[in-house]
Amino acid sequence: MVTGGAGFLGSHLCTRLIADKRDVLCIDNLFTGSRNNIRALLESPYFEFQRHDVTFPLYVEVAQIYNLACPASPVHYQHDPVQTTKTSVHGAINMLGLAKRVKARILQASTSEVYGDPAVHPQTESYWGNVNPIGIRACYDEGKRCAETLFFDYHRQHALDIKVVRIFNTYGPRMHPNDGRVVSNFIVQALRGADITIFGDGQQTRSFCYVDDLVEAMVRMMATDRDFPGPVNIGNPGEYTMLQLAETVLRMTKSRARLVHKPLPSDDPKQRCPDITLARERLNWQPKVGLEDGLEPTIAYFRELLAA
Numbered sequence: 001m002v003t004g005g006a007g008f009l010g011s012h013l014c015t016r017l018i019a020d021k022r023d024v025l026c027i028d029n030l031f032t033g034s035r036n037n038i039r040a041l042l043e044s045p046y047f048e049f050q051r052h053d054v055t056f057p058l059y060v061e062v063a064q065i066y067n068l069a070c071p072a073s074p075v076h077y078q079h080d081p082v083q084t085t086k087t088s089v090h091g092a093i094n095m096l097g098l099a100k101r102v103k104a105r106i107l108q109a110s111t112s113e114v115y116g117d118p119a120v121h122p123q124t125e126s127y128w129g130n131v132n133p134i135g136i137r138a139c140y141d142e143g144k145r146c147a148e149t150l151f152f153d154y155h156r157q158h159a160l161d162i163k164v165v166r167i168f169n170t171y172g173p174r175m176h177p178n179d180g181r182v183v184s185n186f187i188v189q190a191l192r193g194a195d196i197t198i199f200g201d202g203q204q205t206r207s208f209c210y211v212d213d214l215v216e217a218m219v220r221m222m223a224t225d226r227d228f229p230g231p232v233n234i235g236n237p238g239e240y241t242m243l244q245l246a247e248t249v250l251r252m253t254k255s256r257a258r259l260v261h262k263p264l265p266s267d268d269p270k271q272r273c274p275d276i277t278l279a280r281e282r283l284n285w286q287p288k289v290g291l292e293d294g295l296e297p298t299i300a301y302f303r304e305l306l307a308a
């Protein structure tokens, strides 16, 4: 079962699991996900879609649960912040309850946002984070932190078989065109020939993981021994400044768009970079897709989307 399976990452994960000949139950309330993301899968005898909101209990028989349901970009998670916390926290409780009932292994899609605006670089899993609990990002950051707490308490208290991955910025086809995330923003602005918005001086850095690499890591994490619950960082440690990313996108799209600077949003982290030593050791995994190789299919996807 994949919750949030009609979203960006979830739909790629469903596709991968079906390619592995797994029976997939996709659960989604279509808040930010869409049928288009899973349309190609609906024909498959291995695939089933159920519209459901994870803040309500679910009664199904499954062997493994990937819990991805949650709006992931600030535009979407700040749209209804109370619902975002409910999705993270009530969603986790409901899915953990289901996992306990049917003795399923359950993987949580956590996030680098649990590190907040980190005081150490790069972040290892042992870093506890620097999160503003009352800021506008807290509904997501603290929701995800509380979900991790619940996962580890179910693990300690009920011996539940859990896996927690902390996902860093991931990009690829099927990202939302208007969700304010930097890769999709820059590509859409470049393709439209609109101004490219750089927040602050553009020297803040991010790391970008291509979606296929991320999905491979999640599948590997799900297959690890029971004694390894995580958390484990998944991301691409290559760091780029926003200016570097913008210039790469401009060159690859052959766009004449201009760069314009705007003030930094509140609580925006200055730097975020994963330390993936643990993933290398325990999952025998590291990202394979370089930035330009991943941007190519992503740009092609948005080109088609904007032309439609």
Ligand SMILES: NC(=O)c1ccc[n+]([C@@H]2O[C@H](COP(=O)([O-])OP(=O)(O)OC[C@H]3O[C@@H](n4cnc5c(N)ncnc54)[C@H](O)[C@@H]3O)[C@@H](O)[C@H]2O)c1
Residues within 6 Å of the ligand: 003, 004, 005, 006, 007, 008, 009, 010, 027, 028, 029, 030, 031, 032, 033, 034, 052, 053, 054, 055, 067, 068, 069, 070, 071, 072, 073, 076, 087, 091, 109, 110, 111, 112, 166, 167, 168, 169, 170, 171
């Ligand atoms: N994309 C990234 O870079 C990134 C980074 C860190 C963590 N994550 C995590 O990965 C997961 C997937 O992110 P994404 O980028 O694919 O985002 P997304 O918005 O494309 O996918 C989230 C999916 O969850 C569904 N959803 C939201 N609330 C729901 C609810 N109450 N009940 C059922 N379904 C619900 C949405 O409709 C959507 O299909 C999220 O949990 C997110 O926090 C993503």
